[in-house]
Structure formats: C-alpha cells, structure tokens
Amino acid sequence: MTHMSASEAFVETLASHGVTDVFGIVGSAYMDALDIFEPAGIRFYSVAHEQAAAHMADGYSRVSGRHGVCIAQNGPGVTNFVTAIAAAYWAHSPVVCITPQAGIGGEGLGGFQETDQMPIFEKITKYQVEVKSHARMAELTHRAFTLAMAENGPTQLNIPRDQFYGEADHQIVPPRHIERSAGGPESLDAAAALLAGARFPVILAGGGVVMAGGQADAIALAEYLGAPVACSYLHNDAFPAGHELWAGPIGYQGHKTAMNLISQADVVLALGSRLGPFGTLPQHGLEYWPEDARIVQVDTDHRALGLVRDVEVAVCGDAGAASREILDRLKNLEVTAHASRDTRMAELAAQREAWESELTEWSSADGSPVAPRRALRELERAMPTDAVVSTDIGNICSVSNSYLRFDRPNSFLAAMSFGNCGYAFPTAMGAKVAAPDRPVVAYVGDGAWGMSLAEVMTCVREDIPVVAVVFNNGQWGAEKKNQVEFYDNRYVGTNLANPSFAEVARAMGGNGLTVESPDQVGDGLREALGSNRPTVLEVMCTTELGDPFRRDALKLPVRVLDKYKGYEA
Numbered sequence: 001m002t003h004m005s006a007s008e009a010f011v012e013t014l015a016s017h018g019v020t021d022v023f024g025i026v027g028s029a030y031m032d033a034l035d036i037f038e039p040a041g042i043r044f045y046s047v048a049h050e051q052a053a054a055h056m057a058d059g060y061s062r063v064s065g066r067h068g069v070c071i072a073q074n075g076p077g078v079t080n081f082v083t084a085i086a087a088a089y090w091a092h093s094p095v096v097c098i099t100p101q102a103g104i105g106g107e108g109l110g111g112f113q114e115t116d117q118m119p120i121f122e123k124i125t126k127y128q129v130e131v132k133s134h135a136r137m138a139e140l141t142h143r144a145f146t147l148a149m150a151e152n153g154p155t156q157l158n159i160p161r162d163q164f165y166g167e168a169d170h171q172i173v174p175p176r177h178i179e180r181s182a183g184g185p186e187s188l189d190a191a192a193a194l195l196a197g198a199r200f201p202v203i204l205a206g207g208g209v210v211m212a213g214g215q216a217d218a219i220a221l222a223e224y225l226g227a228p229v230a231c232s233y234l235h236n237d238a239f240p241a242g243h244e245l246w247a248g249p250i251g252y253q254g255h256k257t258a259m260n261l262i263s264q265a266d267v268v269l270a271l272g273s274r275l276g277p278f279g280t281l282p283q284h285g286l287e288y289w290p291e292d293a294r295i296v297q298v299d300t301d302h303r304a305l306g307l308v309r310d311v312e313v314a315v316c317g318d319a320g321a322a323s324r325e326i327l328d329r330l331k332n333l334e335v336t337a338h339a340s341r342d343t344r345m346a347e348l349a350a351q352r353e354a355w356e357s358e359l360t361e362w363s364s365a366d367g368s369p370v371a372p373r374r375a376l377r378e379l380e381r382a383m384p385t386d387a388v389v390s391t392d393i394g395n396i397c398s399v400s401n402s403y404l405r406f407d408r409p410n411s412f413l414a415a416m417s418f419g420n421c422g423y424a425f426p427t428a429m430g431a432k433v434a435a436p437d438r439p440v441v442a443y444v445g446d447g448a449w450g451m452s453l454a455e456v457m458t459c460v461r462e463d464i465p466v467v468a469v470v471f472n473n474g475q476w477g478a479e480k481k482n483q484v485e486f487y488d489n490r491y492v493g494t495n496l497a498n499p500s501f502a503e504v505a506r507a508m509g510g511n512g513l514t515v516e517s518p519d520q521v522g523d524g525l526r527e528a529l530g531s532n533r534p535t536v537l538e539v540m541c542t543t544e545l546g547d548p549f550r551r552d553a554l555k556l557p558v559r560v561l562d563k564y565k566g567y568e569a
Contacts, residue, residue, distance in 0.1 A: 001169040006134035007033040009170040013141040023053035027073025029100035029161040048454040052426035054084030059430030071098040075113030094148040103162035126151035130158040135168035182325040183317025192329035198267035205238035208272015214320020226341035230258035233279030234414040241405035259288035272319030274304040369540040382522035392424035394445035395477030422451030459534030460509040473541040505536035
C-alpha cells in the first residue's frame, strides 16, 4: 500500500495496465488527473468531437490487442461517446470508457452538466462501476481494465469529479491475465467427430479468430480437413486471402465463391462467429445458407452459442485453442473428407476463377467521373499488403466488401452490426496511433464524411498521417437506392451539394488530392500514402448505386388517403 492522492492512484493504475495513449477532449472534471498524464508516460490526444475519441479507442484496441481508452468532460462530453461505444460493443473491443461525472456533493440538484451517466451505457458495455469513494480509485480502475479484456468488450469507469481529490493508501497491482480454454472435452470430442464424418466441411472464420490470435491454428485445421474457408461478414482479415483454401467473405456484397461453397456444406464450423443475422442474409440473388447443414459453433461467449441459429455442437472456447484441440482429435479419427479433397479443391479453384472474372467485368467501366466499382478495384490494386483499412457505412463503402482482401489479421475495421456513419476516419486514426509503421486508409462516403471531416484538424495537430479516401458522388447512396427501389425515385434528403473536400482538407492544414478518372486513382492513393501527411483523397464518382443495403427491412408503400395516392412505388 502506498499513500497517494486519488488522481495519482487513477493515473498509476492506467500506467500499470500499459496505457500509453488516451483519447478525448480536455475537461475540468478530470483535469487534476490529466495534469499528471505526461510524467506517467501517457500521451493525451485531443480530438474535435468526443465521438471520434471513442472511435479512436476502438481502432486502437482492435489493431493493437490492447485497451483503448477514452475520457471526456462530464455530461455533454460523455454523452457524445455513446454511438462509438455501441460500435465498440458490437466489435468486441476492450475499450475503457472513463466518464467523469458531476460531483456527489451536488447529486440530484440539476447542477451544471449533470446527468445520470450509468443508465446511458448500460446496454452497450460489459461492465460498469462508479467510484463512490476516492479510497477505492485504484481498486475499481483496475477492475474496469481487467474486465474489458476478460469480457471482450467496453467497460465504463464512472468517476464523480470530486472523487479525483483526497488521499488514501492504495495498492497498484499489475494486470491480471485471464487464460482462455479451448472448451469442454465433451464438446470438443463431438465437434471432431462431426467434422470427421463430413463429406463437404466448410469453415466460417469470424472475428474470434482474429481476437484470439488464432489465424495460424485455423489455417492448420483447414489444411488438414481440406475445408474451404469463408470469412464472416466484415471480418475479411480472419483468413489470408492468398491461401489456396480462402473463399472470401459472406454477407452484403461478399464473394459468390464463399456463398456457393457454403451452400454445399453438410457441416459448417463457425469458428469465432456468433452467426449474426444480418451477415447471413441472401446476397447476389443467392439463398446460400445451407439450412440442412449441421453446425459446430465455437465462441468464448456462452450466450452467443445457438443464439441466432440452431447448432448441433456448441463449444464455449477460444477460437485458436479450440482449433488446436479439434485438430489433435481429428488426427486420431478417419476423416471422410480426405477422400474428396481433390474434387473439393478443384471446385474451390473454379468458383474463385469464375467470381474473379465476374468481379473484373463489373469493375471495368471507363470514363470520368469514376464508376464506384472501378474506383474500388483500382484502390485494391494500389493498396499496400500491410495496410489497415477501415470502412464507413454507406453504398460505395459497403460495396468495397467485394474488393478488400488481407493476408494479415488486425487489418480490417468496420462498424459491424451497429452500422453507424462517421465511423471509419476516427477509427483509422486510432489504428494509426497503435500501429504507426503500417499504412492506414479509411473509406468514407461523402455523406458520412460530413460527420468526421473536422478530425483532419486533429490529425494535423497530433501528427497522425491517415489517408481518408472520400467517395464524392453527391448523395446519401444507400438510402437513395431505397428511394429508387421502393419510392419511385422520389428523392427526399438524399441529394448533397458538396464543396471540394480536398480543398477543405488543405484549408485545415492537411494534404488534399482530387482524382476524376480511373487511371488517377491508384497513383492518387500511392501519392497520399507516400506523403506521410494527413491526406484526403477525393474520388469523384458517378451516381451509380449498388443493391439495396436493407432490402429485408423495407416493403412497398401503401397509400390510402387521397392526398397521398400516387406516391406508391
């Protein structure tokens, strides 16, 4: 036990957990602690909006495998975290959201910037705690950091502003590593037996593979089985695209290779995937999910097992460790799929060739401005192999799922099932802070860009050389496609009149480039990355739109009142 102030206990606990970077906006509520960040080896990154700080913490944690930490002024500063913390929750990111609160002494009086901050985060955090006594500052801070890693998700540390003051004896303890098992022996035996008897096994590699550092284990298991590997929706980095067993991602704008192969499966091994409902919707006109297939699901969260789809075998375990254990068991069994390996590999190769040919045809349009798929293809060709790419929600960004391929895990960041706009750029900023040696690129539509473009100032001020590729087509594309399909081309709120985003970036002190033809796109990306400056690469795109993003959520309108008749699709 060491006698110290509450602010010192807070900062010392952050340091003991290896925190070197914190994202937020300065506020009086925690300024006593902020004042000693620097001597503790902690850098504070000041952003333009608190939502960006929490997204930065998310990107930081997803690329580094460490905690991401955000902090802000109580009240309005803290409520601005909500959207980004929800995104981190669905990405299973170990973000610690530190929320200073109005002081206990004036609680309930409706003082300046006062609100009850705990209920706000109740459904989007894995653990919440409030420091009601300054003497427990180190203990409860340690617990919030420990459970963020243990629970694979955000935690909230709520600190009334008057609890940063006062002295007590505190114990600063080292981080507690929570060891994860492969799962129970009975479920692992059952999984191995089911896979051994499969005629056409397919592995669906999800985010759990990446979070477990289990890609090598998944590769070894797939190679032994001779099983094609699809990536779950928005987890394109779960299995290397250069591997002969790679089939590509499923889900919106995914690969027909993955969908056609998984449709033939008699056994699906869902490895580190909760089998989210949106990620398995029909796509490209294909009802591809094999309803008669037997499913083995591996997940560290027992509540996710069998939640969305019925599974025959549920393994509550780490994706990497479970892969190793299942492989060990398979080596002692007769594996049916070995006899048909060559046929299956030929099918996989043929499907990949056919999909690549189709994708190339879709991406061949010339002319200025640039067709979206041609832009995405040119970006894919120019993208460095070690790049981290984050994508926003929206039409062109969502179509990029067809083109983004990775050989290295911790390379693809997306808003997952929360699907919020304004995600990609600040998340990429956090990723760049975590991995300064890697190129980091954000794909953003022009609508979503309006939510995060002010963070170019942050990048300039804090020296974060991220590249934002902004697709400028003058529209909220995803929603406009719904108006095309369901509302007879009546455009309300979806057309945009944009400035030159490259010029705006230059006005903020960053680098700005505009490209208007396909042959400029790849060179533009290479120039932007080579500048080692915060850069906006503005790609002038046609108004061509992809398939509706949420066809499952809309239906043709019905108009009953006379004044609305004629407004059917």
